[in-house]
Amino acid sequence: MNKVTGKPKSNTKGSSTFGTSAYGGAGWVQREKPHGDELGGIWARHKIDSEWRPLQAVIVHQPGEELAASLEDPESVLMLEPLNLTRAREQHAAMVEAYEKLGVEVHHVMPEGDAPPNQMFCADLFVMTPQGAILARPAGQVRAGEERWAARRLADLGTPILKTLTGDATFEGADLMWLDEQTAMIGRGHRTNQAAIDQITAVLAEIGCETLAVDMPYGTMHFMGMLRIADSDLAICWPRRTPLATVKAVVERGYEVIFPPYEDDAESYRAMNFVTLGPRKIMMAAGLAKFQPFFEQHGIDCVTVATDELSKAAGNIGCLTGVLGRVTK
Numbered sequence: 001m002n003k004v005t006g007k008p009k010s011n012t013k014g015s016s017t018f019g020t021s022a023y024g025g026a027g028w029v030q031r032e033k034p035h036g037d038e039l040g041g042i043w044a045r046h047k048i049d050s051e052w053r054p055l056q057a058v059i060v061h062q063p064g065e066e067l068a069a070s071l072e073d074p075e076s077v078l079m080l081e082p083l084n085l086t087r088a089r090e091q092h093a094a095m096v097e098a099y100e101k102l103g104v105e106v107h108h109v110m111p112e113g114d115a116p117p118n119q120m121f122c123a124d125l126f127v128m129t130p131q132g133a134i135l136a137r138p139a140g141q142v143r144a145g146e147e148r149w150a151a152r153r154l155a156d157l158g159t160p161i162l163k164t165l166t167g168d169a170t171f172e173g174a175d176l177m178w179l180d181e182q183t184a185m186i187g188r189g190h191r192t193n194q195a196a197i198d199q200i201t202a203v204l205a206e207i208g209c210e211t212l213a214v215d216m217p218y219g220t221m222h223f224m225g226m227l228r229i230a231d232s233d234l235a236i237c238w239p240r241r242t243p244l245a246t247v248k249a250v251v252e253r254g255y256e257v258i259f260p261p262y263e264d265d266a267e268s269y270r271a272m273n274f275v276t277l278g279p280r281k282i283m284m285a286a287g288l289a290k291f292q293p294f295f296e297q298h299g300i301d302c303v304t305v306a307t308d309e310l311s312k313a314a315g316n317i318g319c320l321t322g323v324l325g326r327v328t329k
């Protein structure tokens with residue numbers, strides 16, 4: 001029904017509300033645009049449909065006193081070694097400054113009261129889609145609730161939250177990568193379970209996107225460490241760790257797949273944990289003497305920041321950076 005003509009016989013002062021705009025009468029104006037077209041209007045413009053188009057905006061958390069939780073028993077808070085708080089904070093601030101210098105908008109999570117120890121790993125707390133965010137539900141008890149502060153920031157920024165996971169679903173944002181504009185791949189493993197994959201598959205289907213799931217090996221953390229995309233035609237995979245189905249899926253989509261030299265676990269992990277700033281441009285950890293030349297040989301421009309102190313918390317630049325917006329197709 002397009003338009004109802006005819007005037008209401010009476011207005012609110014009269015006996016009937018029939019025919020008034022609130023009840024669908026002639027004065028009613030229907031909302032015009034679908035949700036996706038309201039990003040950049042009613043909602044903020046932030047979205048992503050790739051892992052490689054120019055980075056526009058990120059969400060981070062500048063760590064504070066909460067890192068002191070690493071001092072006594074790092075294991076109990078999922079960290080590797082006690083951190084020097086001052087150095088860690090300086091390195092985080094330098095990473096933020098590097099983003100700002102590159103023209104990337106940086107937004108900060110602002111937890112109420114004391115932040116939980118791993119709050120700074122914002123990549124794990126949400127993932128963006130072409131039409132808004134999916135909120136994570138971190139799997140470890142010590143990280144439970146970090147997502148609430150990411151949700152508050154996203155809401156303040158005007159970013160629609162398409163889904164908050166329910167039941168016993170657990171999902172961390174670093175387990176989902178966009179292979180193309182309509183296809184996301186999720187790593188099923190220690191942090192992201194099948195219940196979450198089912199819920200995410202349903203919500204992505206609502207916006208016309210398909211979800212592919214792959215199993216990750218026992219003893220690994222996030223899918224982010226197995227697949228990085230540095231350009232429309234260049235994917236980086238971890239030798240013998242990236243699932244076969246992942247390599248096949250990226251090859252099918254026209255990416256060249258390259259495998260960096262294998263080093264010890266920690267070093268290879270740091271090398272994979274970069275953020276793509278735009279086509280063949282990345283921000284990566286400094287001091288990776290074998291990896292940086294490898295990336296450069298493939299035409300990748302590397303911006304480096306020191307993260308050796310932060311990496312004692314078991315994460316690096318990729319994990320510290322909640323990607324909020326990229327240029328989309």
Ligand SMILES: NC(=O)NCCC[C@H](N)C(=O)O
Pocket residue numbers: 077078079118121123124140143174221222224313314315316318319
């Ligand atoms: N995406 C990431 O690799 N995040 C790093 C998370 C480190 C944190 N200590 C954790 O174990 O959850």
